[in-house]
Amino acid sequence: MGLRQRLQSLYGGTRQSRVLLAVPFALIAVVTVVDVTTPPQVQVGPFLVAAPALTATFSGPRLTAFVGGVAVLAQGAVAAANSTISNLETFYQIIALVLISAIVTFFAHLRERHSAEMVQLRSVAEAAQRGVLRPLPARSGPLRMASVYLAAEAGAQLGGDLYATASTTEGTRVIIGDVRGKGLDAISGAAGVLGAFRALARQEASLPNLAARLDNSVAAQQIDSLHETEDEKTAEDFVTATVLDIPHTAEVLRLVSCGHPPPLILRSGQVCSLDAEEPAPPLGIGQLTAMRLTEEVHTFSAGDTLLLYTDGVTEARDGSGHFYPLAERLAAMRPQGGPELLLKYLCADLLHHAGGHLGDDAAMVAIERLAE
Numbered sequence: 053m054g055l056r057q058r059l060q061s062l063y064g065g066t067r068q069s070r071v072l073l074a075v076p077f078a079l080i081a082v083v084t085v086v087d088v089t090t091p092p093q094v095q096v097g098p099f100l101v102a103a104p105a106l107t108a109t110f111s112g113p114r115l116t117a118f119v120g121g122v123a124v125l126a127q128g129a130v131a132a133a134n135s136t137i138s139n140l141e142t143f144y145q146i147i148a149l150v151l152i153s154a155i156v157t158f159f160a161h162l163r164e165r166h167s168a169e170m171v172q173l174r175s176v177a178e179a180a181q182r183g184v185l186r187p188l189p190a191r192s193g194p195l196r197m198a199s200v201y202l203a204a205e206a207g208a209q210l211g212g213d214l215y216a217t218a219s220t221t222e223g224t225r226v227i228i229g230d231v232r233g234k235g236l237d238a239i240s241g242a243a244g245v246l247g248a249f250r251a252l253a254r255q256e257a258s259l260p261n262l263a264a265r266l267d268n269s270v271a272a273q274q275i276d277s278l279h280e281t282e283d284e285k286t287a288e289d290f291v292t293a294t295v296l297d298i299p300h301t302a303e304v305l306r307l308v309s310c311g312h313p314p315p316l317i318l319r320s321g322q323v324c325s326l327d328a329e330e331p332a333p334p335l336g337i338g339q340l341t342a343m344r345l346t347e348e349v350h351t352f353s354a355g356d357t358l359l360l361y362t363d364g365v366t367e368a369r370d371g372s373g374h375f376y377p378l379a380e381r382l383a384a385m386r387p388q389g390g391p392e393l394l395l396k397y398l399c400a401d402l403l404h405h406a407g408g409h410l411g412d413d414a415a416m417v418a419i420e421r422l423a424e
Contacts (some may be wrong), residue, residue, distance in 0.1 A: 073112045074319065076103035076119045080126050085131045097127050097145055104153040113161035120153025156251045185246070188217055192224040193300035193423045194354075198391035198400055202363065202414040211413035212238030213362045214291075216246050218253035223300045224252045225262070228360040228417055229293030229312065229335070237289065244273045245291055260345035263308040263332070266295070270336035290336035293358065298352065303421070305352040306346055310335050313366060316382055317350070318357040323383040326350050354423040357394065364414030365398075367408040376405050391418035 083099050086182055090096070104120035116327035127149055131142045134399035188199045203211050227249045231241035248269035249262075256262040270291050292312040298305045307315070317324045330346040352358060359382060368376040381401055383392065395418050402414065 055205065073107075073115070076107045077122070079103050079106070080119075081202050084130055086125045088133050097130055098148075100127055101149055101152045104156050108156040108163075110390055111160070111187045112164045116160040117153065117157045120149070120157060123153065124149050145386055160303045169347065185214065185242070186216070187221075188215070188417065192217060192219055194419045194424060195224055195298060195300075196390050196422055197417065198395050199417045200395045200415070202364070202399065202402070202410055204410045204413050209278040212242055213364065213413045213415035214242040214246050215415055215417050216249055217391075218250060220254055220297075224298050225249075225259075226298065226360070226417065226419070227253075227266075228294040228362065228415065229291050229310075230362045230413075230415075231291050232334075239251045241270070241273065241289055241291060245270060245293070245353065249295075259295060259306055259308050259347045263293075263295050263310060263335075263345050265278055266293070267310070268334045270292050274336055290334040292363075296360075298358075298419070298421075303353045304349050304350065305358065306349050308332065308347055310345075313361060313363055316359045316361075316379060318382055318385070319353070319355070321383065323377065323379045352421055356421055357391065358419040358421075359394075360417040360419075362413065362415045364410060364412035365402060365416060367412060368402055368414065370405050371407060376402055391420050394418050 080100060080103050083096050087096050103123045107119040108116045124146060129147050131139075131146070136142045150374050185201065188197045190197065197217065199215055201213065212233060213229070214225070214231065215228040217226050219225075224229040227245075229242075229245055231238045231245070233241070245266065248266055252262055252265050252269075256265060274289060291308045291310075294307055294308070294312040294315060296305055296315075298309045301361050307326065307328075310332045311331060311334035314327045317326065324346075328346075328348060330344065330348075332345050359378075361378065366376055366378050370376075378398075381398065385397060395416055398416060401412070
C-alpha cells in the first residue's frame with residue numbers, strides 16, 4: 053500500500069470525510085488556545101471529548117482513535133502549560149478523555165463492520181436480482197426495446213413484477229406479469245415464472261400452449277410452496293400476465309392475456325388499447341376454472357411503439373387520489389429517440405404524479421418496430 057492509500061485509509065476515504073475532518077481538529081485547537089490563555093480557574097478542557105465523538109459520526113475507528121489521541125495530548129499540553137499536570141482533577145480529566153475516546157472508537161468499529169456487512173449483502177442481493185430480472189436486449193430483429201423497473205420498497209431493485217424476452221426462429225416472444233403479494237414470496241414467484249418462460253418460450257410453437265404450460269408451472273410452484281411452508285395464503289398466489297409473440301417478417305403481434313392490464317400501441321400520435329376480447333384468468337388458477345386461452349392478433353406496423361406495463365403504473369395516485377392517466381400521457385408524447393427516451397419521460401412523469409413515491413412496484417417495457 054502506497055503513502056497516498058495509507059493516508060486515505062487513516063484520514064477517511066471520501067472528500068466529505070476529509071472536509072469534516074477539519075472540525076474536530078479546529079475544536080481541539082480552539083479549546084487548547086482558550087484553556088492556555090484564560091485564568092486557571094476557567095477550564096474548558098472537558099470540551100475536548102467532543103472531538104473524538106464528532107469524528108466517530110463520520111469516520112472509522114482508526115481516525116477516531118487518532119483524533120482521541122491528539123485530544124489527550126492537547127489536554128496534557130494544557131495541563132503542563134498551566135502547571136496543573138500533578139493535580140488530581142487534571143488526572144481524572146485525562147483518564148476520562150482516554151476512556152471516552154476508547155468507547156467511541158469501539159462504537160465506530162462496530163458501525164464500520166456493520167456497514168461493510170450491509171455493502172456485501174447488498175452486492176449479493178443486486179447480483180441475484182440481476183440474475184432473475186435480466187436486462188432486455190436493445191435490439192431483436194426489427195424490434196428496438198427498453199425496459200424499466202421501479203420498486204416501491206426503499207432500497208429494493210426487484211419485487212413481484214416481471215418481464216422477459218426470448219428470441220425464436222420466427223420472431224420475439226415477450227412476457228410481462230405481476231405476482232400477487234409482496235416481499236420474498238413475490239420475488240420467488242417472479243423468478244419461477246421467468247425461469248419457466250425462458251425454458252418454454254422456444255419449445256412451444258403455439259402461444260396458447262405456452263400460456264397453458266406457464267399456468268401449470270405456477271400451479272406446481274404453489275403446491276411446492278404449500279408443502280414447504282404450510283401457508284395457505286402463499287398457495288393462493290397467482291400471476292397476472294400477458295404473453296406476446298411478435299413475428300419479425302409480418303407486421304402483427306399475437307397475444308394471450310391472463311388477467312393483465314391491456315398493452316397500449318402508440319401510432320401516429322394516437323393511442324390504441326389492445327383490450328382482450330376473451331381474457332383468461334391469471335396464471336396459477338387456470339385449473340380451477342374452465343380456462344380458455346385465446347390468441348388475439350393485432351396490427352403492429354413499422355413506426356408503432358408497443359407499451360407493456362403493470363398495474364403499479366396505472367394505479368399510482370397523486371395527492372388528490374387520482375390515478376395516473378397513462379394512455380393520456382402517452383398520447384401527448386412525440387417520441388424522438390426511441391423506447392429508452394419514452395420510458396425515461398414516463399418514469400419522470402409517473403414519479404412526479406405520485407409525489408416521488410409509488411405505492412406498488414411498477415414495470416414498463418417499450419417495443420418499437422423499425423422499418424425493414
